Amino acid sequence: MINSDYWLNRYQAKETSWDAGEITMPIKEYVDQLSDKSITILIPGCGNAHEAAYLWKHGFKNIFLLDYVAEPLNNFIKQFPDFPKDHLILKDFFELNGKFDLIIEQTFFCALDPALRANYVKKMHTLLRPSGKLAGVLFKNYFEKDGPPFGGNEREYKSLLNVLFEIKLMESCYNSIPPRKGNELFIICTPKNIENNH
């Protein structure tokens, strides 16, 4: 069963093959073109949160990190003691409330049981301001082995996301890190103006 104990065990056993060790190029290039550094940014399933480290060092101050395992959040705060502690959220993503301008997707979607995908889309929709964006990377293919990571494809993602989002961009990444080359899509989605009755 994939729950917080599963992920805690992975961190404790240092079996964190998903961890790129630094911000990945697709996310770096995306955030580098953001000019407003006051926006509220959520990184769900943040793990060691290399994107947050990069954003923090580059002047973004309203970054919120969410994970339901304390270990990586504790590591992060040791490295960045000035980072506001109330921006570290130890919680299940599906129980989070709040509104954000940007939510960054980096190996969180693929970590979830695929049965949760429709709920992920609904939750993302409720967490974004009307002018907000969901941006980041998704795997482009299914994997032979059962996950996590769980793969997917463009057709599946479009049918899931189209219900509540305008898909502004869903394109193969040209700048993936070597182990993910040819297997990533970059997405930018904005919430459709639908009553939040979910």
Ligand SMILES: C[S@@+](CC[C@H](N)C(=O)[O-])C[C@H]1O[C@@H](n2cnc3c(N)ncnc32)[C@H](O)[C@@H]1O
């Ligand atoms: C594959 S790791 C990715 C971590 C990080 N994004 C990275 O790229 O290094 C997935 C992370 O999502 C967290 N996670 C999985 N399901 C979660 C949930 N429902 N709520 C909060 N965190 C969750 C796990 O604890 C783990 O840290």
